[in-house]
Amino acid sequence: MLSIRKSEERGYANHGWLESRFSFSFAEYQDPKHVHFGPLRVINDDYIEAGKGFGMHGHRDMEIVTYVLEGAIAHKDSLGNGETIRPGEVQRMSAGRGIMHSEFNPSNTERTHLLQIWIIPDRTGGSASYEQKFYDDSQKRGKLRLVASPDGAEDSVTIQQNARMYAGLFDGAESATRSIDAHRLVYVHIAQGSAHVNGVALTAGDAAKIEGETSITIDRASGAEVLLFDLPPLQ
Numbered sequence: 001m002l003s004i005r006k007s008e009e010r011g012y013a014n015h016g017w018l019e020s021r022f023s024f025s026f027a028e029y030q031d032p033k034h035v036h037f038g039p040l041r042v043i044n045d046d047y048i049e050a051g052k053g054f055g056m057h058g059h060r061d062m063e064i065v066t067y068v069l070e071g072a073i074a075h076k077d078s079l080g081n082g083e084t085i086r087p088g089e090v091q092r093m094s095a096g097r098g099i100m101h102s103e104f105n106p107s108n109t110e111r112t113h114l115l116q117i118w119i120i121p122d123r124t125g126g127s128a129s130y131e132q133k134f135y136d137d138s139q140k141r142g143k144l145r146l147v148a149s150p151d152g153a154e155d156s157v158t159i160q161q162n163a164r165m166y167a168g169l170f171d172g173a174e175s176a177t178r179s180i181d182a183h184r185l186v187y188v189h190i191a192q193g194s195a196h197v198n199g200v201a202l203t204a205g206d207a208a209k210i211e212g213e214t215s216i217t218i219d220r221a222s223g224a225e226v227l228l229f230d231l232p233p234l235q
Contacts, residue, residue: 001210001211001212001213002197002198002200002208002209002210002213003208003209004200004202004206004207004208004209005023005034005206005207005208005209006205006206007021007203007204007205007206008205010022010023010045010205011023011025011026011028011029011031012029013027013028013029016049017048017049017052018046018047018048018049018052019046019047020044020045020046020047021044021045021205022042022043022044022045023042023043023044023045023189023207024036024037024040024041024042024043026042026044036120036234037185037187037209037231038163038185038187038231038232038233038234039119039120039121039122039161039163039231039232039234040117040118040119040120040163040187040229040231041062041118041119041120042116042117042118043115043116043117043189043207044115044116044117045113045115045205046112046113046114046115046116047111047112047113048071048073048104048105048111048112048113048114049105049111050105050107050108050109050110050111051104051105051106051107051108052104052105053073053074053102053103053104053105054102054103054104055102056076056100056101056102057100057101057102058098058099058100059093059095059098059099059101060095060096060097060098060099061095061096061097061121061124061125062095062118062119062120062121063092063093063094063095063118063119063120063121063159063160063161064092064093064094064095064116064117064118064119065090065091065092065093065116065117065118065119065148065157065159065165066085066090066091066093066103066114066115066116066117067090067091067114067115067117067167067191067227068085068086068087068089068112068113068114069087069113069114069115069191069192069225070087070110070111070112070113071086071105071107071110071111071112071113071114072084072085072086072105072106072107072112073085073103073104073105073106073112073114074103074104074105074106075091075101075102075103076101076102077093077099077100077101077102077128077130078099078100078101078128079099079128079129079130081130083132084106085114085132088134088135088136088137089132089133089134089135090132090133090134090135090147090148090157090167091130091131091132091157092130092131092132092148092157092158092159093128093129093130093131094121094126094128094129094130094159094160095128096125096126096127096128096129097124097125097126097127097128098128099128115189115191115227117165119159119161119163120161120234121159121160121161122160122161122162123160126160131157131158132157133147133155133156133157135147135167137169140167140168140169141169141174142168142169142170142174142175142176143168143176144166144167144168144176144178144218144226144228145166145167145168146164146165146166147165147166147167148163148164148165149163149164149165150162150163150164161232162232163229163230163231163232164229164230165227165228165229165230166178166227166228166229166230167225167226167227167228168218168224168225168226168228169224169225169226170193170195170218170219170221170224170226171193171221171222171223171224172221172222174219174221175217175218175219175220175221176217176218176219177215177216177217177218178215178216178228179214179215180210180213180214180215180216180230181214182212182213182214183233184230184231184232184233185209185210185211185229185230185231185232185233186208186209186210186211186213186216186228186229186230186231187207187208187209187210187228187229187231188202188207188208188210188216188218188226188227188228188229189206189207189226189227189228189229190202190203190204190205190206190207190224190225190226191204191225191226191227192204192223192224192225193221193222193223193224193225194221194222194223194224195218195219195220195221195222195224195226196217196218196219196220196221197210197216197217197218198210198213198216198217199217201220216228
């Protein structure tokens with residue numbers, strides 16, 4: 001079964017310096033029909049104006065993945081990390097029993113576009129930690145490249161959940177098919193461009209929730225950047 005969530009159906013907020021679309025309930029946007037999908041709790045599509053950002057604030061018991069599409073984001077946290085994340089890089093922050101961090105657009109002229117992703121961990125407490133890795137476009141071109149997993153397979157960042165996140169770039173005749181366990185959940189988010197997912201046309205910001213299927217095919221794309229989440233049912 002495949003159900004579609006169109007981009008314009010998502011929650012929306014505009015704070016001047018920050019424009020966001022919310023795929024799941026978040027902050028002032030609350031929708032009981034869209035709270036989470038398995039352990040996938042947040043996909044915020046954020047546009048941050050030049051020189052603006054989120055001041056120091058706290059999280060706990062959440063796996064937070066930042067995926068930059070345009071521009072950059074400067075990260076600082078209470079563990080002493082200070083990094084800048086750019087397109088191609090995947091940042092993972094395990095909040096554990098608690099972490100403080102800030103995120104700012106370091107540019108004086110350019111807007112940053114990023115996806116902030118939260119995944120509910122399979123255990124609570126523990127130590128907070130941080131990880132950041134770069135994946136060249138060639139690793140994602142015409143394929144689904146593993147970028148987050150529970151065991152760090154294939155040089156992916158490590159998350160505390162039996163979930164896997166893949167990223168792919170598709171255009172023209174490029175396509176990918178992935179076999180999946182019909183008992184698991186799959187969420188496909190079109191970050192940029194357009195593509196067909198199991199025959200259904202999707203454009204930027206659209207998503208497909210997939211249950212009970214044994215394979216996923218992404219094809220007939222135009223400038224598409226795609227994220228695919230392979231998820232366990234949330235107990």
